[in-house]
Amino acid sequence: MELWFFYASAAAVFAALTTIFAKVGLREVDSHLATAIRTLVILCFAWLMVFIVGSQGDITRVDTRTWVFLILSGLATGGSWLCFFRALQLGSVSRVVPIDKSSTILTMLLAFIFLGEPMGWITAAGMVLMAVGTWLMLERKMGFSLKDYFTRRRLSQNRQKAIPPAETRNGWLIYAVFAAVFASLTAILGRIGIADIEANLGTAIRTMAVVPMSWLMVSLTKGYKKIGEITRRNWAFLFLSGAAAGASWLFFYRALQLGDASRVVPIDKLSVVFVMVFARLFLGERFSPRSLAGFALLTVGTLAPILLQS
Numbered sequence: 001m002e003l004w005f006f007y008a009s010a011a012a013v014f015a016a017l018t019t020i021f022a023k024v025g026l027r028e029v030d031s032h033l034a035t036a037i038r039t040l041v042i043l044c045f046a047w048l049m050v051f052i053v054g055s056q057g058d059i060t061r062v063d064t065r066t067w068v069f070l071i072l073s074g075l076a077t078g079g080s081w082l083c084f085f086r087a088l089q090l091g092s093v094s095r096v097v098p099i100d101k102s103s104t105i106l107t108m109l110l111a112f113i114f115l116g117e118p119m120g121w122i123t124a125a126g127m128v129l130m131a132v133g134t135w136l137m138l139e140r141k142m143g144f145s146l147k148d149y150f151t152r153r154r155l156s157q158n159r160q161k162a163i164p165p166a167e168t169r170n171g172w173l174i175y176a177v178f179a180a181v182f183a184s185l186t187a188i189l190g191r192i193g194i195a196d197i198e199a200n201l202g203t204a205i206r207t208m209a210v211v212p213m214s215w216l217m218v219s220l221t222k223g224y225k226k227i228g229e230i231t232r233r234n235w236a237f238l239f240l241s242g243a244a245a246g247a248s249w250l251f252f253y254r255a256l257q258l259g260d261a262s263r264v265v266p267i268d269k270l271s272v273v274f275v276m277v278f279a280r281l282f283l284g285e286r287f288s289p290r291s292l293a294g295f296a297l298l299t300v301g302t303l304a305p306i307l308l309q310s
Contacts, residue, residue, distance in 0.1 A: 004259030007251045008267035014248035016274030018241050025237030031086045033223035036214040041242025046204040055198040069193030073186050074209025080182035083175040091172030093279040097272050098137040099176035103183035104266050110188045111262040122305050129301025136294025191261040199254040266302045
């Protein structure tokens with residue numbers, strides 16, 4: 001098996017830990033504030049790795065094109081995180097993560113269109129299995145529609161929140177979908193941006209773009225007023241989540257540097273496997289036979305194209 005596969009697998013494990021730690025750390029914490037705190041941890045972690053490998057001197061040789069794509073990738077990451085952790089705060093891990101990981105399919109399509117990466121019938125079949133698996137992992141009776149979302153929100157405001165707004169019922173889906181779209185853009189823009197730069201340095205530069213974006217959202221929502229309400233336990237889990245995310249990024253972008261985006265991203269997104277296991281063990285979430293069937297199809301759809309084309 002090629003080296004990129006091991007880096008992508010390590011990224012998947014740490015991405016799963018990121019989600020579980022964040023789910024615990026987000027309890028009773030504003031999602032924008034939690035995201036901003038995590039980005040600071042990741043920024044420190046990323047630059048620490050840059051100095052460990054000694055690539056800090058290469059920053060003066062980074063050209064304008066690379067800067068642009070890395071910054072755009074960072075902004076897309078920020079958008080994905082803000083949406084993902086809001087969705088995670090509103091919905092269960094086992095419902096939010098499959099939608100977020102569906103970005104794999106969009107990423108593979110974008111890689112084919114914009115990066116010219118090959119897509120044979122095996123890859124296409126894998127994408128179909130991933131799509132069906134994702135659909136099966138969602139609850140059958142979500143009762144969601146945009147009309148329902150805005151109607152319930154208006155009624156809840158008029159009746160002083162007598163009716164729970166759709167945002168607290170299944171509004172997580174809107175945020176999860178946007179998180180998936182931004183995650184796809186992150187991978188494609190990042191693949192272009194790190195082509196001629198050391199992976200750790202590229203990750204650190206990207207993180208620099210995420211930090212101001214996340215803290216801008218905190219400022220706009222006045223989430224900074226809630227910093228004093230964060231407990232020691234939440235601080236600890238937010239720190240662990242940030243550290244795990246930093247490790248996941250470093251492994252992911254190293255894998256992306258060595259392999260095609262259409263092959264690396266599916267392995268990284270297979271973190272849903274670890275997420276479900278961790279969610280069952282540590283959060284007590286249960287899964288229906290339907291969800292388990294979707295889980296199996298998603299796994300097969302992800303691994304089959306990699307193994308059959310190796």
